[in-house]
Amino acid sequence: GNKDILLETDGDLSNSSAVIQEFDTVMNSDAPAIAGGVLKYALVAESSFQGIFSPVFSEDSYDEELMGFSHESIFSYDEKFQLTQDGMATFVRNENLKTVSITLRDNLKWSDGAALTVDDILYAYEVIGHPDYAGSLYGATFANIVGMTAYHEGTADTIVGIEVLDDTHLTIAFEEWNPSLMQAGGAVWSQPLPRHQLESIAVSEMMNALQLREQPVGTGPFRVKTIVPGESVLFEANEYYWKGKPKLDNILVEVVGAATVVSEMEAGNYDIAIMPASSYERYKDFDNITLLGREELATTYIGFKLGSQDIESGNNNLNLSSKMANAALRQAMAYALDNEFVAAVLFDGLQQPANAMIPPAFEGFSENESMGFSYDPVKAVELLDEAGYLDKDGDGFRETPDGEPLKISFAAVAGGDATETVVAYYIQQWQEIGLDVSLATGRLIEYQKFHDMLASDSPAIDVYQATWKTGMDPNPTEMFGRSSSLNYTRWTNEKNDTLLDQINAEATLDENARMEIYREWQALLFEEVPVIPTFWRTQIFAVNNRVKNFNIRYGATRGWETIELTSEDPIR
């Protein structure tokens, strides 16, 4: 199998020479399977999931986890996240014409039995590009399609660049040819939208439509049967699934708090869960479960609010007089954090200190030893002293160079793995270098609220901790683009613009050139510090031993439909 190499310390800090441990990504069993059965999946979360079952509208990572059962991309991809030809659809790229032609297999069906045609792919583009579209997907990638801008601005009724040939053939023309087109989850949208179900709903209403929440129609091996919004979902096998009816009868997903999931897995109450790294010590030796692991395609970081979004133009404006505007201050805050220590002590090495924004699963994108902040409080203090942040009034905290009191509000999402502890520790470390940092709103903030506060540039937040989920395409334009609404730091920079343009340019189709630009871009981040990358995480899956054929490998072509159980009840 495909083995990921991970670091694990043995808990002894002085001996930080890492012990190398390998996690399996595939779980198998020779025991005979029972027919059907119900698999119980614990969705480990502190808050509830939002429950929008549509890749076009969903913004919630828990929803994404849930859609893994019910929605499948029409393309398959390989370990390097490059699209391949053995999914529901095949494609042909024409570099000269800058087109991609998509061919669907015959007789594909939605989970409600309706025929799945290329028209549904077109429909996805039409909705995303629609002026009333309320989701967050529309951006440079979509604007890159010929005719999309006109359609988006309402001057055209159709997207001229997308041409439906017949029920199974469609061609998309692009303005620019760029590397994301080859990337899974990249520039070629791979999730059709069921026109037959949603057509009657105005695009502006769609995000709130009950159809997407209660009877979502998808292409995946399972479909939603019953749902308690935010709490649990019961999936049933989708008999129209293109690879044939899945082996399991049902999958029951329930939200389980990180605090209890370990005991629940031990007691055999659930079959599968993504475990909190911070209690690895507790569950690593349970013998009724098998642990699988893979690197998560995400980077945890600390972001600084540096400006605001102009609502009219949608452009991000850097505010040079903002509290965090001084790069020295940001650097000092970065050097004050001992993430290596946190990773080792709190996460048993299952999270590694990040020295760049691109996660290591994308090999070659962030291998630069010289980058990254390591714990250096002396340097942090020096930086602050030099920049004029001094404690003049003797209250133990530094003031701004102008002598104003400097109170920094730090915000974080509630419910992550040991977040409370990490956040409290960060604050403590910042206080140690004389910065008056406190928790914005006094407590950790619930997911939705947190994102709304960031999106609306709430003045209550100066610094925040968040996670950047790259998805399968490491392209950072969305996170750092000048006109991206998801650029929560509101950091803009000429050089950054240039580099992002290069990333999105045709020239970078060459892999080595691409890597080079990514490295350069990351070096810029290191200098400017709009964000401090903190951790790369490992996802640990605990799987009850009655589960057969479970596979978490990126690019694996076999999914939930092949999973079987070997006994009626989970093994305790």
Add this chain to the structure above:
Amino acid sequence: MGLLEIKDLKVHYPLKSGFLSSKRNLAAVDGISLSLEEGKNYGLVGESGSGKSTVGRAIVGLERITAGQIIYEGTDVTAAIGKRKSAHKRNVQMIFQDSGASLNPKKQIGQIISEPLHNFEQFSQQEEQKRVLELLEMVGLPEDALRKYPHEFTGGQRQRIALARAVALRPKFVIADEPVSVLDLSVQAQVLNYMKRIQEQYKLSYLFISHDLGVVKQMCDELAIMYRGRFVEYGDRQDIYLNPQHIYTKRLLSAIPNLDPGNRELHKRLRREIESEYKQSMESYLAKDGRVGDLIPLSKTHRIAGKPSKGER
């Protein structure tokens, strides 16, 4: 002109009424007039619920007066009756039925007796102490009672304490609302004796409220018989006990047990007769709405409500 004049006194209580039904009033006292002179004792007799206590309480200002006047020494005090300190207040005091309830269980006897002194007199500590001891002695209680609590006394003693409190300000008038009805015979006699003695000493008057005709006879010069908030008959002792005119009065008197078991049957027959007469003719003594009529004088002292009895003289 009496010391205390009560004119057409009415006390009505609002009744809790049912949903959507109109508000009704309960006429606990429904127009009575009394003229009380100094040095005389008055009795107020009637069955339970006839409004006797309400009259007493209205006079000392414990009830809201619906209509009528209370005139003290020639001045109308009706409006001022709720006021805390007035000559009327000071000179008209009250003793209550149940000494257990009328003495604050949380206060020492000394405090209880000195309370009115405190409010009305500007006594010094010693003067007050002296007066309290005087009062205690008057009701036959030892000095060490001062520091004790009410529950340390028997019912009779407590009632004497209440008496001491009532007369502490040397009032001209004391309203005694069934002061002995919860007491045993022997104790009752004792309290009544003290009341008499104090009356002689202080020259005060009692308005004696009771349903025990024996006690009233013992204590009072003039008495009123009450029925449904009105007077049915008014007269001196002679008039009421020896020459009752109203059938209600007669019935009341005949119902009193006779201490002569030898004549039991006779007494019983008499009572039966009056009872049947009462059943027949009580109606005719009342106005159409069941209200007792106004008092009509029979003699200088004797008055009876509504229709004079058949043997009108």
Add this chain to the structure above:
Amino acid sequence: MGLGRPLLEINALHTAFRMQENYYDAVDDVSFSLEKNEILAIVGESGCGKSTLATTIVGLHNKANTRISGEIIYQNLNLIDLNEALYNRIRGNDIGMVFQDPLSALNPLMTVSEQVEEVLLYHSRMTKEERALRVSELLVQVKVEDPEGTATRYPHELSGEARQRVGIAIAVACAPPIIIADEPTTSLDVTVQAQILDLLSEVRDDTGAGIILITHDLGVVAEIADRVAVMYAGQIVETAAVVDLFTEPKHPYTRSLLRSMPQASGALESDSGELYVIQGDVPSLQQLPKQGCRFAGRIPWIPFSAHEQSPKMHEISKGHFVRCTCHESFRFEGESE
């Protein structure tokens, strides 16, 4: 029932309550008998043990903190020895009881008819209809106004008089040979009292029951009783036929009581002087002298030697018993020989 045997015979009855680990006699050496068709009045001041005596006869005391000894002979049975189940057959059926406060003695949540019927339920084999019939009969018998209406009402809807009549209806429902009425008229007006007393004597006349009437009102005694027992501090101090007692009271306590009573009937003295007062207070249960005459302390001018060491009942004339010998030398203070 043996000929000449009284209906109910009580011998040397003691009822003691437990208070702080000690037992105190609230009823102390009480003996008397009750004949058929007789009203026996028991008089005495508050706290002298009248109610305790009544409830002892009916067997209502909690065994856990009372101690009862002596004999209560009814139909050759000593009731004290009966177990609960047997006692339940006697209660209500053979002994009816009327209580002092008719409001609290009736269950506020049950209608009058339910409460009257309940007696019949446990002491007769009547059918439902028969019982209903009997209930209305009883209500007519005790002369409540509007018997039918009353039957369906709840106690709080009735007047005090009607309540007490219902109480009597309950007591006489099974036509028991013995009725015990504990101060049945104390909480009522005199006019009502007279009628209730009439009702009781009618019941006696109709059923021939023996009635024990407990009261503290000598007037009531004079009105209705055939025989009287005077109680003081847990003991009977004098028993006599009613006329004897009022004409020739013997025991100093009886005499004092009679003397201290203000009288409504009878002549009007021109100036009704002071009433007679018994000195001192009734001793409380815990302060009772263990030995000697219990009334001695209240007539201190009588020499100690006039009392008996342990006072016994003495028959001084037929049916007239007096406790202790002090009555022989008793004079009121200031009274000439």
Add this chain to the structure above:
Amino acid sequence: MLNTEEEKKAGRMEELKTELASIAAGENRLGHEVNEETKIVVDFRGMLREFRKDKLAVIAFGTLVLLLFLVFVGSLFFNESQVLQIDLLNRYASPGKSHLLGTDEAGRDVLGQILLGARTSIVAGTAVTVLTGFIGIGLGLLSGYYGGVLDVLLMRFVDSIMFLPASVLVLVLVAIVSEYNFFTFILLMSAFSWAGKSKVFRNRTRVEAKHDYVRASRTSGTNDLLIMAREILPNLSSLVIINTTMSLARNIGMEIGLSFLGLGLPYSMPSIGNLLRYAISPTVFENYVWVWLPASILIFAVLLSIIYVGQALRRAADAKQMQG
């Protein structure tokens, strides 16, 4: 969280009692007045004497005093920032020399958190009890004594507060109040529970005010406020004591409950509720007992002894019942 409910129930019970009593009295043609209702008189000193005889009560009281002493003196040895100091190397350290009661998930000293948290809870609970006590008893006295329109209006108001789902409203208010600190917190916790109390005291006052000693005071010319304070209140003293001890127990519990839900006092303060929340994790519950068990025991012991003291006081009051 149930404190307002219990107060409500108490209030409703009292109301019911008076209602039934007034029904009985209204129709009651007994020779005596309304003050027939048996009057329970409790002599406070007698009560204390009785209390002292009650072994369990004395033990409970002793325990309570000891615990309070421990909490208040013990907490002097800690300060907030020191207690909240994170020490990742000592996560879930078991009890030992450096941390007497071990540490929590972030290596914070448990003992310090318990002591400081208990102090906060007790102070907050007491403040709420005192506040609601003053309001509830005060309004109850006024309303019950004066009766009439004032009474009707006040009681309607109290009724309309009692109908509210108080526990939920408190949570909502806690969530939306912008200025959230110790004082607003206490105000919010007090916002509803005074109502039931005032009902209890209003009804008791009404019963009390019907007694003749109050009338006697009035005829003696004593002014109304004095009558309320010096005549009636002393007669309610045992009720005050009992009611207050029980409220105190409930209020302390409620403070902990709110912080358990994460809606208590601002995060930066050590709190028992926070410690107890760790125990939701079965892992912590079973393996890191020191995090939650001492806190539970302490608070349990405090509440239990308050309850026992309250009950013993009630018993003492009952034992000293005397017919006035």
Add this chain to the structure above:
Amino acid sequence: MWNRILRRFFLLIPQLLAFSLLVFALAQWMPGDPLTGLIIPGMDQSSVDAIKASAVLDNPWYIRYLQWITNMLSGDFGLSYTYRMPVEVLIGARIGNTLWLAGSSLLLSYLIAVPLGIYAGRFNGSMGDKIIRFLNNISFALPIFVVALLLVWLFGFQLELFPTRGMPLLPETQGVFATLWNRLNHLALPALTFALSASAGNIQRLRSGIIEAKQEDYVLTARSKGVPESIVYRRHIFRNASMPVTSLLGYDITGFIGSSIFIEYIFSYPGIGRLFISSLDSRDFSVIVALLLIYGLAALIGTVVSDIILTIADPRVRIR
């Protein structure tokens, strides 16, 4: 009686009005405006304007109140901000669970309280009574969440008798019996938690009610009638003693509301209590407002039920 019941219902109207006004006021005070949930961050300005125009914010408060209350009455509670879906759907999916929990909790609490209360009252002073009182005090002193945690630990993880969390959705294929069993199984611990901590008050009330009733004169009357002791207890003592408990039954509903929040939180029970807490966390005000209304209504119904039960059960109140 009908008079009184009718009057009680009439009284409900101003109460409901007052309560809804209070909630409205709170809703106004809550941060955000009625548009929260409709406007999605990142939405472009024109659509924001359009939405804003559709909801008139400049009306005087009473017009807005009327609008608001008609919406609420017609079951339109607005959109949840967290879930971006109609609040009534969110609540609808959960309220059944809470009703089940309420029903079984209250039932269980009476099943515990009544026998124990009767026993302790009847045999007061006995060993059993002492034990019951001791346990009672413990349950008074233990906050409900500690009770819950102890039960989870004991029954869930030590004895492994009951599931400790949630209320899973079951595929229909498993049959009615399995569905019911699943439900009861998952209700066991939460309901027991409530019952254990709520029965304490009722046990105490019942006990003292019985002790009080035992001393009443009418009990003596009943005994003097020759009524067997067990029936004296049943017909006379217990009926009178249960009056306070019955009349407070409605307040147990309000009590349940408070407790259910803790219980659902700890047991991850997908009811409206958990929704309430998570909505408070995320400041999802449209949900909070809707739940407040529901809770308020339940509390009001509770008091009405109490009063009606009392009216039916107690003739003294019924007939005035």
